[in-house]
Amino acid sequence: MDKLELIAPCVFGLxxxxKNEIQQLGYTITQVEDGRVTFEGDTKAICRSNIFxxxxxxILLKVGTFKAxxxxxxxxKTKALEWERYLTKDSKFWVTKASSIKSKLFSTSDIQSLVKKAIxxxxxKSYNIDWFSETGEEYPIRVFLLKDEVTIAIDTSGESLHKRGYREMTSGAPVSETLASGMIQLTPWNKDRVLIDPFCGSGTIPIEAAMMGANIAPGLNRAFQSENWSNIIDKKSWFSAIDEAHxxxxxxIELDIQGYDIDENVLKGARHNAKLAGVDHLIHFQRRDVKxxxxxxxxxxxITNPPYGERMGTKESIKTLYNDMGNVFRNLDAWSYFVITSYEDIEKDFRKxxxxxxxxxxxxxxxxxYQFYGPKPTKK
Known part of the structure; x- marks a missing residue:
């Protein structure tokens, strides 16, 4: 398979x-929509995009798009797609998820069963058989309907890519690994600059930053659904991508990344997670109040994900916390700070x-x- 279309869903806003990550890997973007980016690549692109x-x-392998x-x-129209190109006669396949937005067909359960029957x-017809054993490799299928346009794809990843394999211990309301990475990439931070997360919780933001600084591929220590799809991807492609990551x-590398929290038990979990990610030697975790x-x-x-309305008890405690944050951050001469929150008075309480x-x-x-930029460093 020389040319494929791949779909990468993401958190809305990232x-x-x-798009930039995909282009950095050398692939051509064909479409950017809310919550997903479509791009072209070969079979090796499935391996590299999952890993990097x-x-x-x-990462979804697009089978076809049509109006229904x-x-x-x-x-x-589902039946007319080239399913024999992707599925063998003993493949185990099912429609794992269907979604419908602003479309005439809206019953997701009916969509799932009908698409399965059509495949x-x-x-x-393709294999001239009447019965499928479904004893072979697994191929989860996803169906999206948006304004009557149907997109059908096969999930190459399996478990969501935010599951890097290191976050065994979590604290209340953490950001996902993919969101944490996106938050960091939305800033000008680089491995030569100090980074602090004063509400580090399970350590996700510092760990993702350390992995970026050390150039550790996020998918290096996990498995993927498509690893055994020998009818589509040569094993050598997987080995090549893994070798590239290593x-x-x-x-x-030496990094200055620090994670603080007021709960020592939470910090124990963060240290444990950092060790699993292979970056515990790159992060300094410490019990410290933001004040x-x-x-x-x-x-x-x-760069931080502090408590906010949905995660704290009273409005007074939230306002006090954000006032304290504002006072501390303003005293950090020439620093930049980036805060994800649903608390709407942050600018008022930060007085900035x-x-x-x-x-x-x-x-x-x-x-x-919220992105509060400080001055740029003077050139040496």
């Missing part, structure tokens, strides 16, 4: 970051307007990413 991309939720306003049309009919990794945050260094970065503000979703919660 499309530009994801930090902000995608999964009736179930008959959905069935016939079976298509393969019966070749560019530099975990001997005690200080640094003699300049031009540093604060954000340089930029971006809508992001933390899980199902609509939040804003």
């Amino acid at each position: 499309e530009s970051v994801l 991309i930090r902000t995608a939720e999964r 306003t009736s179930f008959d049309e959905l069935f016939e 079976v009919d298509s393969l019966k 070749d560019i990794m530099d975990d001997s 005690d945050l200080s640094s003699s260094k300049k031009y540093g970065f604060i 307007s954000a340089t930029k503000k971006r809508k992001l979703y933390n899980g199902m919660l609509k939040t804003s990413y």
Whole structure:
């Protein structure tokens, strides 16, 4: 298979970051939509995008797109797709998820069962058989309907790509690994600058920053659904992508990344997670209240996911916390700070307007990413 179209879903608000990541891997973007980016690549692109991309939720192999306003049309056009190109006669396949937005066909359960039946009919004809054992490799299928346009794809990732394999211990309401990486990439931070997360919780933001600084591929220590799809991807492509990831990794680098929290038990979990990620030697975790945050260094970065309304008890406690944060951050000379929150009075309590503000979703919660830029370092 020389040329494929791949779809990378992402957190709403991270499309530009994801697009840049895909282009950095050398692939051509064909479409950018809310919550997903489509691009072209070969079979090796399936391996490399799963292993290297930090902000995608999964990588989907696009089978086809068409318009359907009736179930008959959905069935016939699904059946007409080249399923024999992707599925063997013993493949185990099912429609793991269907979604419908602003479309005439809206019953997701009916869509799932009909698409499965259409694929079976298509393969019966292609392989000239009447019964499928479904004892072979697994191929989860996803169906998206948007304004009557149907997109059908096969999930190459399996478990969501935010599951890097290191976060065994979590604290309340953490950001996902993909969102944390996106938050970092939306800043000018680089491995030569100090980074502090004063509400580090399970350590996700410092760990993602350390992995980026050491050039550790996010998918290096996990498995993928498509690893055994020998009919589509040669094993050599996987080995080549893994070798590439090892070749560019530099975990001997020196970084100044710090994670603080007031709960020592939470910090134990963060240290455990950092060790699993292979970056525990690159991060300094310490029990510290945000009111005690200080640094003699300049031009540093604060990137954090503090408590907010949905995660704290009273409005008074929230307001006090954000006032404390504002006072501390203003005293950090020439620093930049980046805060994801649903708390709407942050600029008022910080007594400063954000340089930029971006809508992001933390899980199902609509939040804003407030970006307060400090001055750029003077050139040496």
